Amino acid sequence: MRQNNSITQEHTRRSKAKADGENAFKVRLSIRTALGDNAYAWDTNEEYLFKAMVAFSMRKVPNRETTEISHVLVCNVTQRVSFWFVVTDPLKNHTLPAVEVQTAIRMNRNRINSAFFLNDQTLEFLKIPSTLAPPTDPSVPIWIIIFGVIFCIVIVAVVLLILSGIRQRRRMSKGPTEVDDPEDKCENTITIENGIPCDPLDTKGGHVNDAFMTEDERLTPL
Amino acid sequence: MACALGPDPRGADGGHERPSWDNRLQYLLSCIGFAVGLGNIWRFPYLCQTYGGGAFLIPYFVALVLEGIPLFHIELAIGQHLRTGSVGVWKAVSPYLGGVGLGCLTVSFLVSLYYNTVLTWVLWYFLNSFQNPLPWGSCPLDLNRTASSPRTIMYELHSRGEACRARIQARAPWPALDGPSRVPGFEAECQASSPVSYFWYRRTLNVTADVSDSGSIQWRLLACLAASWAVVYVCVIRGIESTGKAIYFTALFPYLVLTIFLIRGLSLPGAVEGLTYLFTPDVRILQSPRVWLDAATQIFFSLSLAFGGHIAFASYNPPRNNCEKDAVIISLVNSLTSLYASIAMFSVLGFKAANDHGRCLDRNILRLINAFELPDQSVDRDDYAAVLTHLNATQPERVARLGLETCRLEDFLDKSASGTGLAFIIFTEAILHMPGAPGWAVLFFGMLFTLGLSSMFGNMESIITPLLDMGVTHRFVPKEVLTGLACLVCFLSAICFTLQSGNYWLEIFDNYAAPLNLMVFAFFEVVGVAYVYGVQRFSDDIESMTGRRPGLYWQVTWKVVSPLLLLTIFVAYVATLARTPLSYKAWDTQYVWFPSRQEKSYPGWVQAACVLLCFLPILWVPAVALAQLLAAHRRKKDTGRDRCPKL
Numbered sequence: 001m002r003q004n005n006s007i008t009q010e011h012t013r014r015s016k017a018k019a020d021g022e023n024a025f026k027v028r029l030s031i032r033t034a035l036g037d038n039a040y041a042w043d044t045n046e047e048y049l050f051k052a053m054v055a056f057s058m059r060k061v062p063n064r065e066t067t068e069i070s071h072v073l074v075c076n077v078t079q080r081v082s083f084w085f086v087v088t089d090p091l092k093n094h095t096l097p098a099v100e101v102q103t104a105i106r107m108n109r110n111r112i113n114s115a116f117f118l119n120d121q122t123l124e125f126l127k128i129p130s131t132l133a134p135p136t137d138p139s140v141p142i143w144i145i146i147f148g149v150i151f152c153i154v155i156v157a158v159v160l161l162i163l164s165g166i167r168q169r170r171r172m173s174k175g176p177t178e179v180d181d182p183e184d185k186c187e188n189t190i191t192i193e194n195g196i197p198c199d200p201l202d203t204k205g206g207h208v209n210d211a212f213m214t215e216d217e218r219l220t221p222l
Numbered sequence: 223m224a225c226a227l228g229p230d231p232r233g234a235d236g237g238h239e240r241p242s243w244d245n246r247l248q249y250l251l252s253c254i255g256f257a258v259g260l261g262n263i264w265r266f267p268y269l270c271q272t273y274g275g276g277a278f279l280i281p282y283f284v285a286l287v288l289e290g291i292p293l294f295h296i297e298l299a300i301g302q303h304l305r306t307g308s309v310g311v312w313k314a315v316s317p318y319l320g321g322v323g324l325g326c327l328t329v330s331f332l333v334s335l336y337y338n339t340v341l342t343w344v345l346w347y348f349l350n351s352f353q354n355p356l357p358w359g360s361c362p363l364d365l366n367r368t369a370s371s372p373r374t375i376m377y378e379l380h381s382r383g384e385a386c387r388a389r390i391q392a393r394a395p396w397p398a399l400d401g402p403s404r405v406p407g408f409e410a411e412c413q414a415s416s417p418v419s420y421f422w423y424r425r426t427l428n429v430t431a432d433v434s435d436s437g438s439i440q441w442r443l444l445a446c447l448a449a450s451w452a453v454v455y456v457c458v459i460r461g462i463e464s465t466g467k468a469i470y471f472t473a474l475f476p477y478l479v480l481t482i483f484l485i486r487g488l489s490l491p492g493a494v495e496g497l498t499y500l501f502t503p504d505v506r507i508l509q510s511p512r513v514w515l516d517a518a519t520q521i522f523f524s525l526s527l528a529f530g531g532h533i534a535f536a537s538y539n540p541p542r543n544n545c546e547k548d549a550v551i552i553s554l555v556n557s558l559t560s561l562y563a564s565i566a567m568f569s570v571l572g573f574k575a576a577n578d579h580g581r582c583l584d585r586n587i588l589r590l591i592n593a594f595e596l597p598d599q600s601v602d603r604d605d606y607a608a609v610l611t612h613l614n615a616t617q618p619e620r621v622a623r624l625g626l627e628t629c630r631l632e633d634f635l636d637k638s639a640s641g642t643g644l645a646f647i648i649f650t651e652a653i654l655h656m657p658g659a660p661g662w663a664v665l666f667f668g669m670l671f672t673l674g675l676s677s678m679f680g681n682m683e684s685i686i687t688p689l690l691d692m693g694v695t696h697r698f699v700p701k702e703v704l705t706g707l708a709c710l711v712c713f714l715s716a717i718c719f720t721l722q723s724g725n726y727w728l729e730i731f732d733n734y735a736a737p738l739n740l741m742v743f744a745f746f747e748v749v750g751v752a753y754v755y756g757v758q759r760f761s762d763d764i765e766s767m768t769g770r771r772p773g774l775y776w777q778v779t780w781k782v783v784s785p786l787l788l789l790t791i792f793v794a795y796v797a798t799l800a801r802t803p804l805s806y807k808a809w810d811t812q813y814v815w816f817p818s819r820q821e822k823s824y825p826g827w828v829q830a831a832c833v834l835l836c837f838l839p840i841l842w843v844p845a846v847a848l849a850q851l852l853a854a855h856r857r858k859k860d861t862g863r864d865r866c867p868k869l
Contacts, residue, residue: 143349
């Protein structure tokens with residue numbers, strides 16, 4: 001008799017599940033996608049674990065600490081592995097509102113996922129959106145760091161090149177300046193022999209014999 | 223017709239000895255680096271794909287032989303012989319042609335402006351490649367809305383974006399962006415288009431919807447612009463003394479990276495399909511004159527002719543250098559590089575097409591499995607067609623309600639693009655799916671940057687060498703100051719491209735400032751040397767330099783074939799330009815068919831700017847010729863007046 005009673009109770013509960021469609025949630029699992037060859041088969045034991053996880057989540061909600069595994073009803077299990085579930089309240093003989101179940105599941109989503117070795121994409125609660133991870137922006141965007149490095153290198157290179165150019169020019173100007181002077185005087189006709197002008201009327205260094213190399217050039221600089 | 227044979231002892235070098243290359247390799251690498259640029263990577267593969275694959279190589283090499291190599295030889299020989307930049311060279315050929323040199327200088331200046339802006343974008347992407355995951359891989363969160371949407375809905379939305387594109391092709395309207403189909407959480411613009419397009423149009427360019435809406439200066443792009451001009455300055459600071467050192471790296475690094483990409487690309491799945499699809503020749507396409515025209519145009523721009531850069535490089539050569547061999551070597555290397563690059567690119571793009579096709583199938587399979595409650599992973603990509611026909615036979619209405627996409631590999635292989643779209647949208651998306659994506663992104667953008675940099679050296683030399691030869695600055699002003707000033711002026715002028723409408727202006731410059739002008743100047747070059755200077759005298763000069771007289775091939779191409787070819791492509795180009803209305807494609811989020819770009823026509827003032835860009839550089843030629851005429855007329859009058867009165 002008692003067995004018949006519990007079976008009829010189960011039937012009424014199931015019909016309640018179907019009637020209260022708005023408080024029922026569809027769940028879809030993609031075990032083979034997640035685990036590949038290590039996939040386990042979905043049987044009644046796994047269903048029992050699922051009911052236990054849902055009951056556990058509901059127990060964490062204040063006022064629902066007395067939720068039992070038998071209060072969670074699972075039906076319409078397909079080959080896909082997808083099914084519907086609903087949480088009932090036997091005292092009041094109705095299904096718990098969807099909002100409560102949703103908040104409970106969302107708070108414990110991680111625990112439920114890890115119980116089955118799945119994640120948010122492979123264990124889907126079709127009406128419950130998952131919370132997105134907050135954007136992990138570093139305090140300084142990485143491109144600014146690399147930009148700073150490159151720019152510093154370039155500035156240093158420019159400064160070094162300019163300095164070495166100045167030093168080179170100073171060394172050249174300290175050497176024979178005869179080649180430059182006639183250019184400064186803007187004369188068009190200069191006879192140049194071996195790079196030294198044959199202009200004896202050079203008023204600058206009058207007593208220097210321009211035809212010979214200067215002392216500085218013969219000796220290697222220190 | 224007065225002309226100066228041989229170097230001017232005082233003028234061209236300003237008293238200093240003319241700088242020269244350390245060795246022949248530097249010179250060859252500089253010319254190759256100048257010729258091989260971004261166009262070899264993103265223009266040639268597109269042309270190959272559009273014009274019948276392997277068959278395109280025939281008109282390409284014909285144009286190379288008839289037009290590219292002869293023109294190139296002229297530039298090298300005349301620069302090497304007259305030992306001065308482009309302005310001096312054309313003034314020496316004929317005073318009435320002096321405007322050609324000035325025009326080349328102007329065009330080089332305009333091209334440097336926007337070419338370095340492209341390098342700025344490449345630098346920006348390069349800097350953003352040093353992170354995992356890459357920033358263009360996912361949509362950013364819109365923090366104003368509730369961030370709560372499961373990845374599967376995101377996945378479906380992205381596929382909805384794909385389906386959206388399919389609907390656009392089928393001409394079916396899609397609800398506007400503000401419709402109820404929007405899922406809170408991610409940026410709406412990114413959801414509707416794709417993360418890669420979003421990163422390019424919004425996070426990089428921050429583009430406005432219209433060219434007349436300039437928007438504000440993007441400080442990130444401005445910083446990158448400053449950095450890229452600083453890098454150019456470091457390398458160009460002492461003219462060829464500094465570029466000669468830098469060119470070893472910037473010219474050879476791209477080849478290394480292309481080889482790496484080729485080896486990696488060929489090992490990826492789908493690469494071989496991509497390559498066979500690209501290179502399968504369709505010989506019927508050769509009947510269309512359009513193909514020959516585009517091949518000739520491509521060769522012309524690919525070799526960077528008529529900029530004056532090759533003249534400048536050759537002017538630093540020792541007088542006894544075999545310019546004929548150089549011309550043939552450099553042109554062949556340029557064309558072979560294009561071929562090599564297209565093989566590398568298309569192996570990666572074939573992989574991308576196969577990947578996209580596979581994901582399209584996966585999405586369809588997921589829809590089928592979820593709708594018909596089939597076991598997870600029970601339908602393979604190979605079984606999909608059979609399962610679909612079976613389901614279609616038994617329950618066609620349910621299948622029709624699913625909204626399955628058509629997944630054909632050819633559709634994905636056909637998606638072609640050239641220019642910035644290829645590099646910044648399509649190729650970056652391909653890189654996302656390669657394992658070790660940040661490393662590949664760094665390599666790719668590093669390669670693009672060095673490719674563009676070596677072309678910039680040539681551009682800057684074609685500006686700086688004539689300025690130095692003309693003696694624009696006083697003798698005491700060191701060369702570093704002149705190059706610094708040139709880079710500074712270019713940088714300040716290029717700031718207009720960092721505006722939000724900068725991309726539209728860059729397309730205007732690319733389409734109107736360069737092509738027509740370069741063709742006109744090249745025509746004047748070849749006619750000036752062949753007829754004004756005289757092929758005989760030119761052949762004598764070459765014989766004195768190389769020891770061999772140019773043969774019949776050179777004589778025929780210089781006198782007849784190349785001028786005719788240039789004239790033909792110029793006329794055809796003008797005809798095409800006149801027929802197509804001046805319009806551009808705008809990225810408008812409010813557009814009905816977004817993410818398709820909206821075709822808008824240019825406002826009046828922009829059209830005026832286009833016309834100005836087209837014709838202003840050319841005006842140097844008649845202007846200088848007129849000035850010379852007036853001067854000669856005045857001189858004749860003066861000498862006449864001197865002779866007349868007999869005291």
